[in-house]
Amino acid sequence: MSDPQTRQILRQSLRQQRRQLSYEQQKHAAIGLASHLPDHSLIHHASQIALYIANDGEIDPHILAEVLSARGKQLALPIMHPFNDEQLLFQRFRPGQQLMNNALGIPEPELSKPDLVPLQELDVILLPLVGFDPHGNRLGMGGGFYDRTLGGYTPAQRPTLIGLAHSCQQVEKLMAAEWDVPIDAVATGEQLIRFDR
Numbered sequence: 001m002s003d004p005q006t007r008q009i010l011r012q013s014l015r016q017q018r019r020q021l022s023y024e025q026q027k028h029a030a031i032g033l034a035s036h037l038p039d040h041s042l043i044h045h046a047s048q049i050a051l052y053i054a055n056d057g058e059i060d061p062h063i064l065a066e067v068l069s070a071r072g073k074q075l076a077l078p079i080m081h082p083f084n085d086e087q088l089l090f091q092r093f094r095p096g097q098q099l100m101n102n103a104l105g106i107p108e109p110e111l112s113k114p115d116l117v118p119l120q121e122l123d124v125i126l127l128p129l130v131g132f133d134p135h136g137n138r139l140g141m142g143g144g145f146y147d148r149t150l151g152g153y154t155p156a157q158r159p160t161l162i163g164l165a166h167s168c169q170q171v172e173k174l175m176a177a178e179w180d181v182p183i184d185a186v187a188t189g190e191q192l193i194r195f196d197r
């Protein structure tokens, strides 16, 4: 599963599966995530947490965002870099804040330099993903945005990386590409799975 064509076929099939989840299944997963994840030590001890606005059937962290915000966590969202469109920036976000669709149709805050949060100041990034395996390999949308943004940092420098996923997004094995940044854990609507390395 390393060649780009195989990755693309798997990506299409996993994206289709998550888009086919019913409204009830999505709601159940979003509530489950918001009820177990805030109490986990990785989140409990974090003060600055990046998450995302759900798109394309992704597990929806918006209830989680409200719980975290009520517990005093500072939240941030990824925004597409205005000049270097292959990189993400992270900007302060308060639930309910006005957002605008970016070029890919995903809502994001309007760029405001004073509200940017340097990556090193984030304790945790909750990342969207298309697929994951039991070793912490992650398959994303194929833009390489998170990999490129995180690739310049050593594991010790970068925030803890927790993928958020529906359990149907787990696959047996993903061959990591050389640029793939492994994640530390995956949280589903039911549980948090930590990867030892």
Ligand SMILES: Nc1nc2c(c(=O)[nH]1)N(C=O)[C@@H](CNc1ccc(C(=O)N[C@@H](CCC(=O)O)C(=O)O)cc1)CN2
Residues within 6 Å of the ligand: 052, 053, 054, 055, 056, 058, 078, 088, 103, 104, 105, 106, 128, 129, 140, 141, 142, 143, 144, 145, 146
């Ligand atoms: N919710 C969410 N936010 C995110 C990501 C993500 O995967 N999910 N990203 C993770 O990297 C970044 C954006 N990357 C993305 C890459 C491709 C597509 C996408 O839907 N592509 C469409 C075509 C869109 C178009 O051109 O109009 C497609 O492939 O069908 C979306 C986001 C940053 N924000």
Ligand SMILES: Nc1ncnc2c1ncn2[C@@H]1O[C@H](COP(=O)(O)OP(=O)(O)OP(=O)(O)O)[C@@H](O)[C@H]1O
Residues within 6 Å of the ligand: 007, 138, 139, 140, 141, 142, 143, 144, 145, 146, 147, 148, 151, 177, 179, 180
């Ligand atoms: N650190 C990097 N340096 C150079 N190119 C990269 C890097 N990371 C990713 N890429 C490029 O980005 C493209 C997409 O990578 P990949 O298929 O791994 O994306 P993804 O992990 O699924 O997406 P995302 O990280 O946006 O969720 C690849 O073709 C690769 O060439």
